[in-house]
Amino acid sequence: MNELFHNAAPNATRVAPPLPKPRQYPQQKPANAYLFGTCVLDLFFPEAGMDAIRLLEREGIRVHFPQGQSCCGQPAYTSGYTDEARAVARAQLALFEQDWPLVVPSGSCAGMIREHYGELFKDEPATLDRALALAERTFELAEFLLHVCKVQFEDQGAPTQVALHTSCSARREMNTHLHGRALLAQLGNVARVDHDHESECCGFGGTFSVRMPDISGAMVADKTRALRESGAAQVVSADCGCLLNINGALEKQNAALRGQHLASFLWQRSGGGR
Template sequence: MNDLFHNAAPNATRTAPPLAPPRTYPPQKPTQVYLFGTCVVDLFYPEAGMDSIRLLEREGIRVHFPQEQSCCGQPAYTSGYTEEARAVARTQLALFAEPWPVVVPSGSCAGMLRHHYAELFADEPDTLRQVRDLAERTYELAEFLLHVCQVDYQDRGAPTKVALHTSCSARREMQTHLHGRALLGQLQAVERVDHDHESECCGFGGTFSVRMPDISGAMVADKTRALQDSGAAQVLTADCGCLMNINGALEKQRAALRGEHLASFLWRRIGGAV
């Protein structure tokens, strides 16, 4: 979800957060991690969550999934409901007490944990320390597989062409386009094709798509048109909100093209799925 559509208070001045310095990755992969599954994965794409777990377990990592987890608080935050977002975020903070990495199969939700919780709790020094600790150990899934696990995948699938959609906020805050491209680049029989509007929002934006449906619809029309024109046989993304929006538009258009979460595609291509 894109914080471009945040409803700030009247006359408030908001600036984009400064670019984060390059991350320093641990020299060895951990033996245990948390998975923050996100509400959209939980409710609409549970297979993406399960495939994320399978990819992590394949690396010899034990995955912990706190059952009480829910939303990261981003819908409330980007709609201007700061107190409600703070309440949701505070609940999530209590669930990840062990010093394990928190892996998120969504670049936009990972960005919320890593970059925006600090703004929510800027006036609570004790909580802010906890937030900063969580931020330092929060990773988007593709980033974690690439830089922490240092995976080297061998492709077991048939030749295919894919287009990679990287959501606007995840691209800006978590560099998901670079991580996704690098992982796909390891798959010998997969050709990633570029498409127009690749860096642009698909129009979902969480509550933005509800509050401004005409603009949102025009944006996803541009996105799906470019994806179909690219010649790709499949669309991939690491954000299920975008996946839901793009697939919904393609289905309404009666197009043959469909999208899939990157985790499920990777799991199948490396021969993990039966």
């Protein structure tokens, strides 16, 4: 959240960024797709990456995972290190050359590729076309399942209540909160509970939590208090950075409530592993 405004004048009017433009979705599911695992998912939530692959494979899609992939470049980009972000992004461009969809189990990382790669390479015409082409075929996982695969989940779990958390950048750039809500609504035994502070940042913000730990700590305290007071038995999110922050705070509070990646939640509720 902080990166939106930290360069603004103290009394400047805060103008919300525009919502994502409506996009045209393929009429048929592709035979092949790339998965961009994201660095946080790869290191801390590998089971969510595997569950994302299982969800796609169950739809008849062959999933390709280039081993050389790393970070999307977002931490450097939002911290003002544009040259470093460009170098990281250029390395990713070289890995996804086939004209297949790029599915990302993170709204913030998907938003980086889709919304900002064009800006990164605007002064490099030879690279810009590749960056824009990749951006156009980049989808956040929930968006892809809903609008491209047109999944219809049959809930096989016990009745439960969950709270959905969506990162602030994923909300404004990829509408991930709407996609997540729609998928959860397909699960007949899952009741999604609204919670106070639902649209507010959890305080992670990538490097924001490192540069401003006191503010970040206060924000995640507000977030976790709202989640605990919601009555939800579980938190579900499509962004691993937020899950790290929220789960860490809940653990420090000795709370029983925990968050799970949306991919794992959907896979388990729809009969995965049984």
